Amino acid sequence: MSGVQDPRLIVALDFAAAEPAEALAARLDPAVCRLKVGKELFTRAGPALVERLQGRGFGVFLDLKYHDIPNTVAAACRAAAELGVWMVNVHALGGREMLAAAREALSGGDTPWLIAVTVLTSHDAASLEEIGLRGTPGEAALRLAGLVERAGLDGVVCSPAEAPEIRRQSGGRLLRVTPGVRPAGAAADDQARIATPAGAVAAGADYLVVGRPVTRAGDPAAAARAVAEEIGAA
Numbered sequence: 700m701s702g703v704q705d706p707r708l709i710v711a712l713d714f715a716a717a718e719p720a721e722a723l724a725a726r727l728d729p730a731v732c733r734l735k736v737g738k739e740l741f742t743r744a745g746p747a748l749v750e751r752l753q754g755r756g757f758g759v760f761l762d763l764k765y766h767d768i769p770n771t772v773a774a775a776c777r778a779a780a781e782l783g784v785w786m787v788n789v790h791a792l793g794g795r796e797m798l799a800a801a802r803e804a805l806s807g808g809d810t811p812w813l814i815a816v817t818v819l820t821s822h823d824a825a826s827l828e829e830i831g832l833r834g835t836p837g838e839a840a841l842r843l844a845g846l847v848e849r850a851g852l853d854g855v856v857c858s859p860a861e862a863p864e865i866r867r868q869s870g871g872r873l874l875r876v877t878p879g880v881r882p883a884g885a886a887a888d889d890q891a892r893i894a895t896p897a898g899a900v901a902a903g904a905d906y907l908v909v910g911r912p913v914t915r916a917g918d919p920a921a922a923a924r925a926v927a928e929e930i931g932a933a
């Protein structure tokens with residue numbers, strides 16, 4: 700399977716406590732997937748859990764989507780780097796100066812990949828209009844990806860639908876990390892812009908974030924393997 704050296708599947712550990720997250724991690728293989736720790740789990744279980752997951756051999760994407768004044772975001776990015784995570788993110792809507800401060804904080808040496816969320820995959824055209832963001836989700840994501848690229852970040856979080864245009868616009872320089880991934884027939888849940896694992900890879904996603912289709916499966920390890928195999932076959 701391709702991806703054994705650099706797993707492209709990132710399993711989102713959206714749990715309310717450390718115990719179920721670690722129980723799932725114990726059933727997963729760091730050669731098959733990385734793990735994502737987001738707001739809920741980090742707020743409940745903190746840096747110690749991240750360190751234990753890394754101790755099991757997993758690369759960890761710390762998905763806290765920092766969005767604050769530049770000084771605060773830069774300091775948070777440095778704290779994430781000290782934790783030794785594989786990837787960390789900020790929100791592109793924080794703007795040029797905030798993105799530049801994050802980049803400056805994570806420059807040189809052995810720093811995590813620094814990426815920025817463009818337009819959340821839960822947004823559709825109507826909800827974007829409600830918050831006053833100009834254009835379709837695709838147009839807004841492309842515009843924000845341009846801002847992210849000019850600030851020198853390593854990549855973006857986008858929906859699979861936007862990955863081809865972002866790849867074209869950035870000449871392939873920006874990594875594309877795509878949530879909103881659903882195996883065929885799986886419920887979309889609160890995701891508005893989705894694709895199958897094979898569809899996301901075909902669209903140019905470098906890394907795929909998959910949460911509930913794995914964590915809520917009867918056999919999460921088998922579900923993760925199935926997604927990894929679908930990616931490998933894509």
Ligand SMILES: O=c1ccn([C@@H]2O[C@H](COP(=O)(O)O)[C@@H](O)[C@H]2O)c(=O)[nH]1
Pocket residue numbers: 711713737816818819820821856857878879880888890908909910911912
């Ligand atoms: O635009 C975004 C940014 C982040 N996410 C996160 O990815 C996972 C997706 O989980 P599923 O259960 O597969 O829907 C979740 O942790 C989100 O916080 C996103 O979905 N969209």
